[in-house]
Amino acid sequence: DTEVTQTPKHLVMGMTNKKSLKCEQHMGHRAMYWYKQKAKKPPELMFVYSYEKLSINESVPSRFSPECPNSSLLNLHLHALQPEDSALYLCASSQDRTVYGYTFGSGTRLTVV
Amino acid sequence: AQSVTQLGSHVSVSEGALVLLRCNYSSSVPPYLFWYVQYPNQGLQLLLKYTTGATLVKGINGFEAEFKKSETSFHLTKPSAHMSDAAEYFCAVSDQRSYIPTFGRGTSLIVHP
Numbered sequence: 001d002t003e004v005t006q007t008p009k010h011l012v013m014g015m016t017n018k019k020s021l022k023c024e025q026h027m028g029h030r031a032m033y034w035y036k037q038k039a040k041k042p043p044e045l046m047f048v049y050s051y052e053k054l055s056i057n058e059s060v061p062s063r064f065s066p067e068c069p070n071s072s073l074l075n076l077h078l079h080a081l082q083p084e085d086s087a088l089y090l091c092a093s094s095q096d097r098t099v100y101g102y103t104f105g106s107g108t109r110l111t112v113v
Numbered sequence: 114a115q116s117v118t119q120l121g122s123h124v125s126v127s128e129g130a131l132v133l134l135r136c137n138y139s140s141s142v143p144p145y146l147f148w149y150v151q152y153p154n155q156g157l158q159l160l161l162k163y164t165t166g167a168t169l170v171k172g173i174n175g176f177e178a179e180f181k182k183s184e185t186s187f188h189l190t191k192p193s194a195h196m197s198d199a200a201e202y203f204c205a206v207s208d209q210r211s212y213i214p215t216f217g218r219g220t221s222l223i224v225h226p
Contacts, residue, residue: 004156042203042216043157056213090156099145099164099207102214104156 002027006091006105014113015081021108023074023091032074033102034066035090043090049074050096081112115140115206119217127225132176132191134220136204139185146187147205147214148178157203163187174198199224 004025013019023032031050035043048056049068057066063085065077074091088109092102120135138144145164149157161172168180178189187204201221205214 006156040201040219040221042219045213048213092156099209099212101147101159101162102157104149104158106154106156109154 002103004091004093004103004105006089006108008108009106010109010111012111012113013078013081015083017081018077018079020078021076021089021091021110023076023105024072025093025103026072027093027103028071028095029093029103030071030096031094032068033092033094034074034076035092035104037088037090037107047076078110081110083112086110086112115144115208115211115215117204117206117215117217119202119204119220121220122218123221123223125223125225126194128196129193132189132194132198132222134189134202134204134222136178136187136189136217137185138187138204138206140206140208142208142210145207145209145214146178146180147207148172148176148187148189149203149205149216150174151201151203151219153200160189160202194222194224196224196226198222 007022034046037043046060047066052068067075088107090107091105116139118137147162148160151157161170163180171177204217207214
């Protein structure tokens with residue numbers, strides 16, 4: 001298995017809703033990442049988990065809450081989002097904190113209404 | 114601090130023509146360099162990477178890139194464009210101090226029949 005699987009692929013939520021994005025990989029990668037990508041822009045790093053511990057939080061608003069239940073799973077909990085949070089949310093993984101490149105999932109297209 | 118400059122937000126070629134996407138980087142230590150491709154409504158896919166060793170790197174889908182330290186460049190080429198190559202291409206740089214990659218702004222490759 002050489003994939004990162006993200007669910008759901010599309011999500012529409014109201015500003016008062018609570019929802020979660022899920023990411024799963026079975027490549028034995030020990031580093032996992034959340035990125036946010038706006039249209040026609042490069043991905044922006046949000047969070048990094050290394051060995052299931054949060055190692056980087058790029059000053060992301062608290063309405064985004066990451067969770068890493070085990071080495072294969074990464075969640076992003078969403079609450080009280082704003083319309084400007086609408087974007088493609090990408091999960092990625094890599095072999096530890098190495099420089100050999102990332103494997104990205106296909107993303108969750110989030111629309112906040 | 115690292116930085117990446119991708120010259121040209123759009124590059125247009127005819128099918129069968131040479132593809133050249135330009136990437137220049139800035140890094141105070143030896144860099145690790147990457148090219149990613151993103152098809153519409155997809156995540157990023159690693160095309161190729163340079164870490165150490167041979168400066169001409171071959172990747173998937175017939176792409177290759179050459180690391181030129183004296184020019185601080187890592188341009189992406191493909192001898193003959195195919196319609197399926199139409200996508201967004203991101204150059205990225207990291208190093209041993211900061212394994213988190215810095216992405217360029219992206220170049221949209223348009224392939225005309």
